[in-house]
Amino acid sequence: MLRRAVLQTFRQGLAQSFFKRNAVSLSETTVTHQPIETSDEADEKSVSKQKPGDESGNTVVVAPPEFRFMYPEFLPDPAMERRNRLKEKLERIDMLQRRSVVEIPEFYTGSVMAVTVADANSPNKFARFVGICIQRGGSGLRAWFILRNVVDKQGVEILYEMYCPLIQKIEVLRLERRLDESLLYLRDALPEYSTFPLDMEPERRLNNSVVPINPLKVKLRPRPWLERWERQNLQGVEDLNLPQRFYDKAEKVAKPWEKYDLMLQYRKTIPAEEQEKIFADVHSQLQQQEFKRKIRRRRGIDNEQ
Amino acid sequence: MLSIVFHKRRRLVRRLFFNHEQVRTMSRVKRRTTHPPYWHVLKNNQRQDEKISSDNLRFVREVIQDKYKNKSPIKGSDLDIEKKEWDPKTKRSGVIARNIGVQHMWEKDGKKVVCTVLHVLDNHVIRYVPPEEYAKSIIGAKVFRNRKPLGCLVVGAEAANPDRFTRQYCSLFNEVGLLPKKRLARFIVTPNAVLPPCTPLTAGHFVVGQAVDVYGKTIDYGFQGVVKRWGFKGGPASHGATKFHRRGGTIGTGRDKARVWPGQKMPGHMGSERRFCRGLKIVRINMKYNVIYVKGTVPGPTNSIVQIFDTLLPRRKFTEAPPHPTYFPPEDGTLPQEDIWDSNMHVFGSPSIPV
Numbered sequence: 001m002l003r004r005a006v007l008q009t010f011r012q013g014l015a016q017s018f019f020k021r022n023a024v025s026l027s028e029t030t031v032t033h034q035p036i037e038t039s040d041e042a043d044e045k046s047v048s049k050q051k052p053g054d055e056s057g058n059t060v061v062v063a064p065p066e067f068r069f070m071y072p073e074f075l076p077d078p079a080m081e082r083r084n085r086l087k088e089k090l091e092r093i094d095m096l097q098r099r100s101v102v103e104i105p106e107f108y109t110g111s112v113m114a115v116t117v118a119d120a121n122s123p124n125k126f127a128r129f130v131g132i133c134i135q136r137g138g139s140g141l142r143a144w145f146i147l148r149n150v151v152d153k154q155g156v157e158i159l160y161e162m163y164c165p166l167i168q169k170i171e172v173l174r175l176e177r178r179l180d181e182s183l184l185y186l187r188d189a190l191p192e193y194s195t196f197p198l199d200m201e202p203e204r205r206l207n208n209s210v211v212p213i214n215p216l217k218v219k220l221r222p223r224p225w226l227e228r229w230e231r232q233n234l235q236g237v238e239d240l241n242l243p244q245r246f247y248d249k250a251e252k253v254a255k256p257w258e259k260y261d262l263m264l265q266y267r268k269t270i271p272a273e274e275q276e277k278i279f280a281d282v283h284s285q286l287q288q289q290e291f292k293r294k295i296r297r298r299r300g301i302d303n304e305q
Numbered sequence: 306m307l308s309i310v311f312h313k314r315r316r317l318v319r320r321l322f323f324n325h326e327q328v329r330t331m332s333r334v335k336r337r338t339t340h341p342p343y344w345h346v347l348k349n350n351q352r353q354d355e356k357i358s359s360d361n362l363r364f365v366r367e368v369i370q371d372k373y374k375n376k377s378p379i380k381g382s383d384l385d386i387e388k389k390e391w392d393p394k395t396k397r398s399g400v401i402a403r404n405i406g407v408q409h410m411w412e413k414d415g416k417k418v419v420c421t422v423l424h425v426l427d428n429h430v431i432r433y434v435p436p437e438e439y440a441k442s443i444i445g446a447k448v449f450r451n452r453k454p455l456g457c458l459v460v461g462a463e464a465a466n467p468d469r470f471t472r473q474y475c476s477l478f479n480e481v482g483l484l485p486k487k488r489l490a491r492f493i494v495t496p497n498a499v500l501p502p503c504t505p506l507t508a509g510h511f512v513v514g515q516a517v518d519v520y521g522k523t524i525d526y527g528f529q530g531v532v533k534r535w536g537f538k539g540g541p542a543s544h545g546a547t548k549f550h551r552r553g554g555t556i557g558t559g560r561d562k563a564r565v566w567p568g569q570k571m572p573g574h575m576g577s578e579r580r581f582c583r584g585l586k587i588v589r590i591n592m593k594y595n596v597i598y599v600k601g602t603v604p605g606p607t608n609s610i611v612q613i614f615d616t617l618l619p620r621r622k623f624t625e626a627p628p629h630p631t632y633f634p635p636e637d638g639t640l641p642q643e644d645i646w647d648s649n650m651h652v653f654g655s656p657s658i659p660v
Binding site (some may be wrong): 082084087090094095100101102119125138141142161163165167169 | 405406408409410411415417422424563591594596606608609651654655656657658659660
């Protein structure tokens with residue numbers, strides 16, 4: 001079953017995703033560097049990352065471990081009753097086919113993105129929406145993400161299916177991560193935290209190799225809220241300043257034993273051996289696509305010049 | 306019967322009477338058994354703790370390999386199929402497949418479509434039962450009680466190690482010389498669509514765009530209450546309701562008949578029943594992996610076996626001849642197209658839909 005060593009790196013990976021706060025001054029929104037590598041560095045690393053050759057002498061190419069955070073939709077739904085290897089393989093082929101046509105960049109919850117969709121009802125037939133990614137989910141061709149923005153003082157959220165053929169372009173304007181995996185609390189936050197200009201330009205990153213984590217602490221509006229945020233152990237929210245009874249009830253209702261529940265984690269995730277196989281499968285194709293895109297981009301720049 | 310006596314007044318009086326007659330007859334039909342019919346041979350081996358040495362085990366495996374030597378793929382010209390013409394009244398064979406899951410695909414106008422992925426297993430025709438003989442069998446007599454009898458093709462899928470089956474079950478496959486199959490199915494065929502034994506059936510048997518019927522056994526929910534099983538509304542969640550949240554309530558009037566009618570909806574076993582999904586359209590066929598994508602959902606859970614055959618629905622039947630009696634890959638060495646899509650579907654490798 002699960003190898004111990006791999007399980008440990010697994011849990012490290014999980015811990016990294018629930019990032020612990022650094023000693024950074026809260027008044028400045030400085031970005032900290034974390035060892036989460038982007039696709040560029042990952043590609044360079046992957047060439048060298050080869051398993052020490054097995055008995056046959058052939059080297060096995062293994063995708064870098066960051067792939068499970070960069071492309072989480074390639075992993076199937078862990079529910080065992082509905083898993084089938086052939087179907088997952090066919091779905092992955094279809095996903096890669098779609099990716100060869102449209103660039104679906106690496107993004108995380110907290111990144112600001114712009115999506116252009118073909119829309120019959122809009123004047124120039126394409127609708128472009130800019131927003132911050134507050135949640136992403138689904139697996140395979142059903143993968144989706146939600147973008148949030150405040151337009152004319154009205155909060156707007158749009159759920160996009162990543163592999164829908166109506167999507168013409170997905171751009172990541174600001175690639176960064178936040179302290180939480182789900183930013184649904186932005187619905188109860190002050191509107192300035194969800195407002196992004198619709199004509200925002202893509203930002204160039206200072207350091208291309210790591211994805212920064214924004215340690216921003218968001219201020220919530222006064223209650224009533226849509227959810228009981230005090231029960232959810234949110235890192236990216238300022239002190240809620242609630243009466244003590246809320247925190248007492250939260251403690252009563254909490255399940256502190258779940259973090260020790262190994263089997264629960266096992267059931268929610270795909271085993272490491274399978275993940276390696278899946279990403280090794282997918283890795284070479286993604287690399288090729290990235291390479292072709294780079295060439296096209298360079299040719300495009302040359303042509304312009 | 307109430308419905309006949311009052312049929313003239315029915316237009317004036319609103320339908321107050323529930324047709325108990327039909328429900329009563331159907332409630333007595335036994336829909337599930339844990340054992341196969343008595344005329345089936347015993348299938349699975351009673352696993353005995355045979356303390357067999359590794360040498361003997363190896364010998365047994367060699368014997369099995371010799372007996373069921375891998376034959377070369379059968380071509381259309383090898384089998385002596387009498388060239389019979391297709392006509393609209395022909396009934397072709399069906400195919401046994403496994404429901405491997407559900408995938409989302411999109412049409413050319415951007416509309417999302419939920420498609421079920423069906424993996425056609427290694428089907429082979431086991432035997433053909435001619436119409437006269439089939440009409441004399443127990444099932445055949447029931448099926449063809451008032452109509453002209455048709456033939457029956459027995460098709461098997463999913464070859465397995467003969468060790469797990471009994472000798473009587475393996476003897477069913479002796480004539481054909483194939484490894485015994487885990488699953489057998491009967492398909493009603495007209496005599497002009499007969500296939501000789503040992504014919505392989507693949508995903509190419511079907512045509513993209515045609516309508517198929519899929520038979521399967523529904524998901525087994527076990528013993529379920531009245532709310533999930535029959536869609537009752539139950540009782541109020543609050544307002545003082547004492548122990549009455551998911552119960553059925555009244556089960557009879559007391560006046561008329563003064564007893565509970567048979568067929569009264571109550572908690573019980575739900576699911577694991579034979580059902581047909583009719584008229585599902587095939588949107589994509591992958592010839593390399595033998596996989597069919599069908600628009601809609603089929604009865605049964607993921608990884609369950611289903612049977613697929615050409616639809617019975619009169620308006621969705623074939624107008625042109627399909628691969629008759631079945632599909633054989635071309636013998637002149639040209640490879641068939643690997644992935645065939647319906648004209649209405651958006652192919653994933655093609656550019657985004659501009660509208």
